[in-house]
Amino acid sequence: MNEQFDMVVIGAGPAGEKAAAQAAYFGKHVAIVERERRLGGAAAQNGGVPTKTLREAALYVTGFRRREVYGVGLDIAPHEALKYLWSRVDEIVDTMTSSVSENIERHGIELIHGTAALTPQREVHVQCPDGSSRQLEGQAVLIATGSRPFHPAGVDFDDPDILDSESIIGLETPITGILVIGGGAIGCEYASIFAALGADVTLVDSGARLIPFMDAEISRVLKDNLGYIGVRVVLDAGRASVQRDHFGLAVTLASGEVLRPDKVLFAAGRAGNTQLLGLDGAGVKTDERGRIVVNHRFETTAPGIYAAGDVIGPPALASVSMEQGRVAACHAFNIPFKQTIDSQAPFGIYSIPEVAMVGMSEEAAAFQGLDYEVGRAWFARNTRANIVGATEGLVKLVFQRNDRSLLGVHIIGGGAAELIHQGQAVLRFGGDIDYFIHTTFNVPTESEAYKYAAYDGLQRLARMDAFMDA
Numbered sequence: 397m398n399e400q401f402d403m404v405v406i407g408a409g410p411a412g413e414k415a416a417a418q419a420a421y422f423g424k425h426v427a428i429v430e431r432e433r434r435l436g437g438a439a440a441q442n443g444g445v446p447t448k449t450l451r452e453a454a455l456y457v458t459g460f461r462r463r464e465v466y467g468v469g470l471d472i473a474p475h476e477a478l479k480y481l482w483s484r485v486d487e488i489v490d491t492m493t494s495s496v497s498e499n500i501e502r503h504g505i506e507l508i509h510g511t512a513a514l515t516p517q518r519e520v521h522v523q524c525p526d527g528s529s530r531q532l533e534g535q536a537v538l539i540a541t542g543s544r545p546f547h548p549a550g551v552d553f554d555d556p557d558i559l560d561s562e563s564i565i566g567l568e569t570p571i572t573g574i575l576v577i578g579g580g581a582i583g584c585e586y587a588s589i590f591a592a593l594g595a596d597v598t599l600v601d602s603g604a605r606l607i608p609f610m611d612a613e614i615s616r617v618l619k620d621n622l623g624y625i626g627v628r629v630v631l632d633a634g635r636a637s638v639q640r641d642h643f644g645l646a647v648t649l650a651s652g653e654v655l656r657p658d659k660v661l662f663a664a665g666r667a668g669n670t671q672l673l674g675l676d677g678a679g680v681k682t683d684e685r686g687r688i689v690v691n692h693r694f695e696t697t698a699p700g701i702y703a704a705g706d707v708i709g710p711p712a713l714a715s716v717s718m719e720q721g722r723v724a725a726c727h728a729f730n731i732p733f734k735q736t737i738d739s740q741a742p743f744g745i746y747s748i749p750e751v752a753m754v755g756m757s758e759e760a761a762a763f764q765g766l767d768y769e770v771g772r773a774w775f776a777r778n779t780r781a782n783i784v785g786a787t788e789g790l791v792k793l794v795f796q797r798n799d800r801s802l803l804g805v806h807i808i809g810g811g812a813a814e815l816i817h818q819g820q821a822v823l824r825f826g827g828d829i830d831y832f833i834h835t836t837f838n839v840p841t842e843s844e845a846y847k848y849a850a851y852d853g854l855q856r857l858a859r860m861d862a863f864m865d866a
């Protein structure tokens with residue numbers, strides 16, 4: 397006998413949790429199936445929550461900023477430091493996974509522990525850990541099974557010194573030398589964390605710049621700043637080949653250079669969790685990269701079956717996955733609450749220093765043939781940044797020359813992931829850089845940099861106009 401629900405959600409990560417809560421909030425009878433004991437998905441287990449906690453703990457435990465500003469660091473044995481770091485990570489992960497459980501309970505959602513797959517009749521078959529099984533039926537089904545680290549062929553991930561973003565969590569021995577492969581967000585974040593912990597860090601990427609979707613100038617500033625904290629960045633490195641010989645790990649770059657790190661961390665992409673889900677039988681199509689194909693309603697090629705989050709591909713962010721889940725739930729039940737996701741979602745990268753962006757990069761504006769200008773304010777001249785000793789980086793505004801409307805905001809520096817939201821609000825409401833000129837900011841704050849970036853933009857406009865008149 398099938399158990400009947402309005403909605404059955406597969407996966408209790410950010411996309412699944414928020415979709416289930418949205419539907420339940422509007423009175424729907426919802427079940428959520430999760431194969432892991434701990435809820436929260438990658439975000440809570442090995443993604444945003446543990447990495448950001450690790451970063452904060454590493455900065456705190458090593459006295460990273462104090463070392464720079466006051467010349468006083470903390471002399472703590474690496475084993476001890478690692479113990480503090482992981483216990484802090486565990487504590488925060490526990491808190492966040494409990495908060496997901498509480499949210500599910502508060503909304504009256506039925507939590508089913510087990511591994512789910514679709515049947516050709518579009519029911520959800522759940523294999524429970526005790527060997528029993530359950531058969532669920534939903535007016536709508538949402539696939540929110542997330543992603544896992546991509547493993548390139550020919551690399552032995554059974555080698556205890558070859559890690560990915562899952563196996564690195566809880567590592568018991570201190571890292572003295574690590575090679576991070578992949579200059580995307582995860583690679584830059586881990587390279588920063590290990591540099592803060594005093595390891596010898598090399599970050600390699602086959603491309604010409606770090607985090608390629610980022611504004612090129614910000615990407616260059618990030619590379620320079622990673623260099624200042626001791627990360628050796630090797631770009632255009634080709635495909636790194638990783639072998640073990642009798643001396644240990646040997647990583648050969650396209651240039652012929654051979655590196656001998658203690659550990660290698662692969663941070664080179666994610667693959668969707670679509671295997672063994674019975675997608676073909678249920679009529680759910682995937683693209684050539686294995687990502688579930690959805691329309692603007694987040695509905696798959698099988699009517700009534702929706703998909704959201706990492707399983708549908710980029711941007712593969714917890715922030716966006718949650719919104720996709722909510723929008724999918726609203727469409728599934730014609731709830732006129734959230735019809736589309738934000739077309740200009742911000743990105744935050746928690747490297748040292750932090751990076752954040754929203755809207756168009758300078759290159760994108762140039763590529764589109766827009767008549768644009770930029771304005772910059774460097775944190776080296778910002779009072780608050782000097783007081784807290786975080787003077788690296790800048791706020792960069794990209795705007796239209798004719799009406800000064802804001803096109804994009806790019807920030808590198810302490811607190812960038814928070815600071816970006818002011819620019820995002822102006823962008824979202826169709827504002828211009830005059831907003832920053834005429835608004836009073838608390839002083840001293842890092843936010844004040846927005847004002848000086850806008851003034852810089854005005855000065856550039858004036859200089860360009862004077863040049864044209866001459």
Ligand SMILES: Cc1cc2nc3c(=O)[nH]c(=O)nc-3n(C[C@H](O)[C@H](O)[C@H](O)COP(=O)(O)OP(=O)(O)OC[C@H]3O[C@@H](n4cnc5c(N)ncnc54)[C@H](O)[C@@H]3O)c2cc1C
Binds near residue numbers: 408436438443444543
């Ligand atoms: C190192 C790292 C750092 C990151 N940092 C950030 C960040 O700072 N900010 C940000 O926004 N994003 C960040 N992300 C990305 C973010 O973690 C993901 O985008 C987000 O977790 C995707 O959510 P999801 O719900 O789609 O999938 P997931 O979080 O992967 O959850 C999917 C869930 O489905 C379950 N599941 C899978 N298959 C089945 C099945 N057959 N039956 C039952 N259950 C199943 C899984 O166990 C899992 O719990 C980071 C990712 C990583 C790896």
